[in-house]
Amino acid sequence: MLDCVVFLADCLVSVSQCIEVIIGGLDYNQNKVNQWTASIVEHSLTQLVKQGRPFKFIVNCAIMQKSGAGLHTANSCYWDTATDGSCTVRWENRTMYCVVSVFAVALTC
Amino acid sequence: RYCCSPATITVLHAFVFVSCQTAFVVDEVSTIIKESVEGAIGGNAYQHSRVNQWTTNVVEQSLSQLSKLGKPFKYIVTCVIMQKNGAGLQTASSCFWDNTTDGSCTVRWENKSMYCIVSVFGLAI
Numbered sequence: 603m604l605d606c607v608v609f610l611a612d613c614l615v616s617v618s619q620c621i622e623v624i625i626g627g628l629d630y631n632q633n634k635v636n637q638w639t640a641s642i643v644e645h646s647l648t649q650l651v652k653q654g655r656p657f658k659f660i661v662n663c664a665i666m667q668k669s670g671a672g673l674h675t676a677n678s679c680y681w682d683t684a685t686d687g688s689c690t691v692r693w694e695n696r697t698m699y700c701v702v703s704v705f706a707v708a709l710t711c
Numbered sequence: 712r713y714c715c716s717p718a719t720i721t722v723l724h725a726f727v728f729v730s731c732q733t734a735f736v737v738d739e740v741s742t743i744i745k746e747s748v749e750g751a752i753g754g755n756a757y758q759h760s761r762v763n764q765w766t767t768n769v770v771e772q773s774l775s776q777l778s779k780l781g782k783p784f785k786y787i788v789t790c791v792i793m794q795k796n797g798a799g800l801q802t803a804s805s806c807f808w809d810n811t812t813d814g815s816c817t818v819r820w821e822n823k824s825m826y827c828i829v830s831v832f833g834l835a836i
Contacts, residue, residue: 630799632799635799635801636801636803638801639801639802639803640803640805642803643803643804643805644805646805647805647806647807650807651807657807658806658807658808658809658813658834659806659807659808660787660804660805660806660807660808660815660832661804661805661806662789662802662803662804662830663802663803663804664791664800664801664802665800665801665802666793666798666799666800666801667798667799667800668798669796669797669798670796670798671793671794671795671796671797671798672757672759672762672793672794673791673792673793673794673800674762674763674765674766674791674792674793675766675789675790675791675792676763676766676767676769676770676789676790677770677787677788677789677790678767678770678771678773678774678787678788679774679785679786679787679788680774680777680778680784680785680786680787681785681786681787681834682785686785688787703789705787705832707785707787707834710836
């Protein structure tokens, strides 16, 4: 798990950069948000896979407009705590929140 | 004339039974999630002070029921609860896995005051 956690800590930076590149400086736009979430998950996944590590990955992204509504997220995992891990990036600007979670599950072969 | 012996038929039946038991079955998982959500927040209005407990209950209850299926999977369950006040919410996920064995399922639930979105990812061991 230590190896996985260190790896994911490094990935936090590349995921944050993906978010900044795709929606940094933009205002929430209902017509584009669909494209934005898809781009963020795809680019993040590409960066993770490029590292060539023996993991299966799940990348989850949620973008929410800032309007005073409450939002709460939770996740729970049934896996091998010695080899698998996750990390979450929270990003915001004036008009929206973006939460990206990465789950890495070790390949057994 | 070809005749299948009773022994052969029994073996084929067992094979089909085993592979159904080890696949990620979306309907089965979906039912478990819906019951977990309904049990944790059904009939309640959004309450800031309780939502933390609710999301925890939804994921824990879901995971507990999923692990009881006894299938050779690792599971990841995520839950989002959002108050209804007109804000837009969009979620997406992307997976790098084995398309032949792994699967996911998302359940969207709502009542008058909140949305609840639960996603389950099953990764074959």
